Each structure stands twice: as structure tokens, then as C-alpha cells.
Amino acid sequence: MLRAYPMPEHETERMATLREFAVLDGMPPEIYARVTRLAANILGTPLSVVSLIDDDRQWFKASTGVEASDMPRELSFCAHAICQNEVFVIEDATQDERFSSNPFVTGEPGLRFYAGAPLSVREGLNLGTLCVLDTRPRTISDEQKQLLADLAATVVDTLECRLIIDREERAKQRFIDAIECLPSGFALFDRDDRLVACNQRYQTMIPGMTEFIVAGTRFEDILRRGVELGQFPNAVGDEENWIARSNQTHQTPGHLHEYALPDGSWVAFQERRTSDGGIVGFSYDITALKQQELELARLAWTDSLTGCMNRHRFMELANIEIDRASRNGGKACLMLLDADHFKRINDLEGHAAGDEVLKGLVQRWHRVLRSHDLIGRIGGEEFCVLLPDAGIEAASRLAERLRASIADLPFKFEGQLLRVTVSVGVTAFGEGDDLNALMRRADMALYEAKEAGRDRFMIKAA
Numbered sequence: 001m002l003r004a005y006p007m008p009e010h011e012t013e014r015m016a017t018l019r020e021f022a023v024l025d026g027m028p029p030e031i032y033a034r035v036t037r038l039a040a041n042i043l044g045t046p047l048s049v050v051s052l053i054d055d056d057r058q059w060f061k062a063s064t065g066v067e068a069s070d071m072p073r074e075l076s077f078c079a080h081a082i083c084q085n086e087v088f089v090i091e092d093a094t095q096d097e098r099f100s101s102n103p104f105v106t107g108e109p110g111l112r113f114y115a116g117a118p119l120s121v122r123e124g125l126n127l128g129t130l131c132v133l134d135t136r137p138r139t140i141s142d143e144q145k146q147l148l149a150d151l152a153a154t155v156v157d158t159l160e161c162r163l164i165i166d167r168e169e170r171a172k173q174r175f176i177d178a179i180e181c182l183p184s185g186f187a188l189f190d191r192d193d194r195l196v197a198c199n200q201r202y203q204t205m206i207p208g209m210t211e212f213i214v215a216g217t218r219f220e221d222i223l224r225r226g227v228e229l230g231q232f233p234n235a236v237g238d239e240e241n242w243i244a245r246s247n248q249t250h251q252t253p254g255h256l257h258e259y260a261l262p263d264g265s266w267v268a269f270q271e272r273r274t275s276d277g278g279i280v281g282f283s284y285d286i287t288a289l290k291q292q293e294l295e296l297a298r299l300a301w302t303d304s305l306t307g308c309m310n311r312h313r314f315m316e317l318a319n320i321e322i323d324r325a326s327r328n329g330g331k332a333c334l335m336l337l338d339a340d341h342f343k344r345i346n347d348l349e350g351h352a353a354g355d356e357v358l359k360g361l362v363q364r365w366h367r368v369l370r371s372h373d374l375i376g377r378i379g380g381e382e383f384c385v386l387l388p389d390a391g392i393e394a395a396s397r398l399a400e401r402l403r404a405s406i407a408d409l410p411f412k413f414e415g416q417l418l419r420v421t422v423s424v425g426v427t428a429f430g431e432g433d434d435l436n437a438l439m440r441r442a443d444m445a446l447y448e449a450k451e452a453g454r455d456r457f458m459i460k461a462a
Helices: 011-021 030-043 142-180 219-228 239-251 287-301 311-328 342-349 351-368 392-407 435-451
Strands: 047-053 057-064 070-072 088-090 113-122 125-134 185-189 195-198 257-260 266-273 279-285 332-339 374-377 382-388 411-413 416-418 422-428 457-460
Touching: 011 125, 011 142, 030 047, 030 057, 030 125, 030 142, 057 125, 113 142, 125 142, 142 195, 219 239, 239 257, 266 287, 287 311, 311 332, 311 374, 311 382, 311 435, 332 342, 332 351, 332 392, 332 435, 342 351, 342 416, 351 374, 351 382, 351 392, 351 411, 382 392, 392 422, 392 457, 422 435, 435 457
Parallel strands: 422 457
Antiparallel strands: 047 057, 047 125, 057 070, 088 113, 113 125, 185 195, 185 279, 257 266, 266 279, 332 382, 332 422, 374 382, 411 416
């Protein structure tokens, strides 16, 4: 009569370990089949199996000479072998009361001989066996037992390697899932500054660059390709220096570096060194932040009524232009413009009318001035214009056009026409001049224009 199979001492732990290896399902790898062929050949048996013992079944991971894929645990010789820590041998099953009534002994295929080496991942935890079987009684030498045990150890090594690989693949997938969930772009560069991994947000942060931001690419090559494709407008005209500066910033992480893109958007990169000398970086779309900064700067720099520069911003940029002219021996001219009898407009027509006139002055002058000329409101109805790279003759012509643009056409306000004129004082940059000197001379010229009857320009030489 068939006896119940024995239970290993640490069955619960053994089953948990078996499930951890996750090798019960799926097609058997070829390496296990090779082991069964080797075992059958070395021991001269027609049958060989790599088996794994589950709760109630024996599963054949690979086999030679056996067509079945599993069998009940209570009929399994291997269910007894996994309770041993050495090769388990049955020389003649018909003479062993534990197996003499087994249907695989009494019926097909008529098993007689069995030798099974436990697949031991550690002491007492045997997941299954590598076994050889024969339909005739036989003995096995100690050397053959050792060979069978060595082959079983090879199977265990394979299982453990597969487990390590599976763990690494799962860890890699968890890493990928994690970085893809980040709200920012993420990239990891190795110590040679080659891209190891990045998420999709990082790849698509710079339009047109996705196919070049791939593992193995050096950061400098990413920059260079972006410059070639015109993705970094600030690099135009200074490409090599821009690449060198940007790469140097990247190589000394810790600072936030920002890039303007051709479509008007902005991206920022924040990077840190890893312990092995690599670089981990995060990228952000900062377009909204930049737009806010620009708007705040515009409000800080702009006269709220007329839209031209306020006094502070005008003086700042005008000083830069005067310094440039002084260093390079260049030319520049400055004008002061003042609306004639402006107080009378406010007194007679009201401040709303006066405001409309001031806005109208700037609008008309913008149509006359060059794009790089500077204009700012420096007082109530007084404006200042700096003309870079312009001599006194060109400035005189422009002063007359500015004056005429106001005098020749009245302003409309609430159904009435408001006639306005302006007086202009003009001076040219001379050796040793600074902005204050120019403004003093232009103010004297403006005073002379008003004394001469207004609605005209006067020039004060250096």
C-alpha cells in the first residue's frame, strides 16, 4: 500500500522560497534540458528529470525520456528526496515498502531504480530534485552520486542566477516606473558623462532632440546637436564658446542653468554629483516663471502711462550705450523733449486729456525712432531719447521729424482737437562725456528752444 509522503521540516519556508524563485510556470530553459541529458548519459539511465515540488504536485521543469509535465506529490519519489540533504537512492522499488505499491512501479513504466539529488538553495530548503530513473534494478557508485549532486548544484546555480536577473529586471522596471512618474525631467549620467537613463519628460524637454537623447550619448554631444539644429538661440554667433560654457556649468553641478528655446519657452536644469562621480539632473519647464519675470521686469522698467521706459531703466541702458561709445570711439546723440504749455492742457481740459496727449506723444515718436533707439519718460511731460551710433546731423533730422509728428496733427479727445507742440534740445557725445554731461547740455539746448518761442529744436555742441 502507498504510504503518505514525508513533509520537510521547514515546509512553509521551503514553499515561500519556491514561490520567490517563480520557476514553476513557463517553458523550461534549454539549460535544464541539457542537464537532464547529461545526467541520463553519465549514469546510463533512460529517464532523467529536473523536478520542483509544490504543495500537492511535482512539476517537471525539464526531462529526458519522460513525456508528462507533472504528477501528484503523493506518487512522487522526489517528495521523499527533498527531505534528504544527500542523494536519495532506491535500488529496487519493488523491494521498498514505501514505493512497492506505487502505480508507476506496479504499472507503466515499471520503475525500479531511482536516484535523486536535492536542489538545495540552503540547508534544509530543497525546492526539488535532479533525478535519474530506470526500469531495472541497479546500484550507483559514490562517484556517480557526486556527479549527480554536482549537476544538481548546477541547476541551483542557474535558478539563483535567474532569480538575481529577475530581481535586477524588476528593480530596473521599478526605477523606470518611478522616474516616469516624476513631474520633472530626470537624467542620470555616468562618470564619463554618458547618459545612463532618463525619463520621457527629459527626452522631450527640448523639441526635435528626442532621438538624440538616448543612453550612451555624452552630454556635450547632446548640446552640440541641439546647437546644430538651432534649438539654442542664445548660442547663435558664439556657438563653440556657448557649448564650452554650458558644458562647464554641467560639469560643476549645483547651480540652476536655464536655456531659452526657439518657440519662446524656457527649460531649467538642476544637477548634482553622485557618489561614483556621475551626475543626476532634473529638468523643468520654466516658461511660465520666465514670463512672470519678464512681466515684472517690464512693469519695473516701464512708465505705466506711456509704455516707454521709466527714468531708472532709461538711465541704466543709456549709461551702457555711452560707456560702449566711449570704449569704442563711437558716436551717440541725446535729446530732451518737453511738451509745450502742458500745464495749460491739464488745467483747461483735465488730467485725462493730458494723459491721452502723453500717450499719444510716445506712440507717434515710436513710429519715427529706430528699433534700437532708447526713449524714456524722465519727468511729468519731459522725455529723453538716446540715439546710439548717430551723429549730430542725423540727430537734427530726427529731432525735426519728432517735432513735426506732433505739431502737424492735433490729438483727438472726447470729440475735440487738442493742438500740442514740443520743444527739443539736442547734443552729441564728445570725448570725456558721461551721461550726466550729455543731459546737462541737452537741457540747456531745450531751454534755448523754449526761449526762442517753443515748437522747435536747438543744438548744444560738446
